[in-house]
Amino acid sequence: MSLVLDPTAQDLLFREARTANTFTDEPVTDEQVQAIYDLVKFGPTAFNQSPLRVVLVRSAEGRERLVQHMAEGNRPKTATAPLVAILAADNEFHEELPALLPHFPQAKDLFFSERPARESAAGLNAALQAAYFIIGVRAAGLAAGPMTGYDAAGIQKEFLDDDHTPLMVVNIGKPGEDAWFPRSPRLSFDEVVTTV
Numbered sequence: 001m002s003l004v005l006d007p008t009a010q011d012l013l014f015r016e017a018r019t020a021n022t023f024t025d026e027p028v029t030d031e032q033v034q035a036i037y038d039l040v041k042f043g044p045t046a047f048n049q050s051p052l053r054v055v056l057v058r059s060a061e062g063r064e065r066l067v068q069h070m071a072e073g074n075r076p077k078t079a080t081a082p083l084v085a086i087l088a089a090d091n092e093f094h095e096e097l098p099a100l101l102p103h104f105p106q107a108k109d110l111f112f113s114e115r116p117a118r119e120s121a122a123g124l125n126a127a128l129q130a131a132y133f134i135i136g137v138r139a140a141g142l143a144a145g146p147m148t149g150y151d152a153a154g155i156q157k158e159f160l161d162d163d164h165t166p167l168m169v170v171n172i173g174k175p176g177e178d179a180w181f182p183r184s185p186r187l188s189f190d191e192v193v194t195t196v
């Protein structure tokens with residue numbers, strides 16, 4: 001009874017949520033994606049930066065361009081998921097920082113004037129936002145299939161630019177037949193947590 005979140009929501013977001021590998025053809029709407037983003041945008045990041053960028057691949061032509069860059073084993077599910085999102089990190093996120101951090105606008109120049117510092121921060125914080133996004137997909141009653149098995153340089157060239165680094169590709173939809181691989185074990189609390 002240590003958690004205050006309703007047990008049904010706990011199951012929806014974590015215990016019973018699974019990574020889907022097949023999908024029904026029920027569409028995923030822009031309204032659903034907007035509701036997901038409008039929820040998960042409140043997840044915390046360093047300096048309240050917002051480096052996550054999302055490319056929704058909706059057209060057949062876009063899907064074809066994406067699938068060719070996916071690893072062989074990821075191609076069938078990427079070709080058939082109702083919606084596929086490319087999640088990327090914006091390495092020039094600092095341009096928006098003064099607006100996102102109005103009480104400390106100097107942070108932009110103090111901490112992020114150098115590109116390596118921006119890439120490092122964008123990688124970490126966009127990955128956090130990607131994780132929030134996956135949980136948001138689950139909160140919408142959908143299943144996510146995140147993947148990093150792809151040719152990153154190919155995806156960057158095809159869909160992004162030098163300032164945007166691909167983080168993962170996420171299939172989104174209602175799970176189809178035989179959607180799950182067997183559930184793999186997780187490390188226990190005692191294996192992970194130490195106290196000093």
Ligand SMILES: Cc1cc2nc3c(=O)[nH]c(=O)nc-3n(C[C@H](O)[C@H](O)[C@H](O)COP(=O)(O)O)c2cc1C
Pocket residue numbers: 017018019020074145146147148149150168180181182183184
């Ligand atoms: C960042 C990331 C990258 C992943 N890349 C792949 C991938 O390329 N191909 C794949 O089939 N699964 C991929 N997965 C899926 C994981 O294997 C899966 O989420 C994990 O085993 C947990 O599965 P479960 O949710 O069914 O318990 C990826 C997951 C994450 C979060």
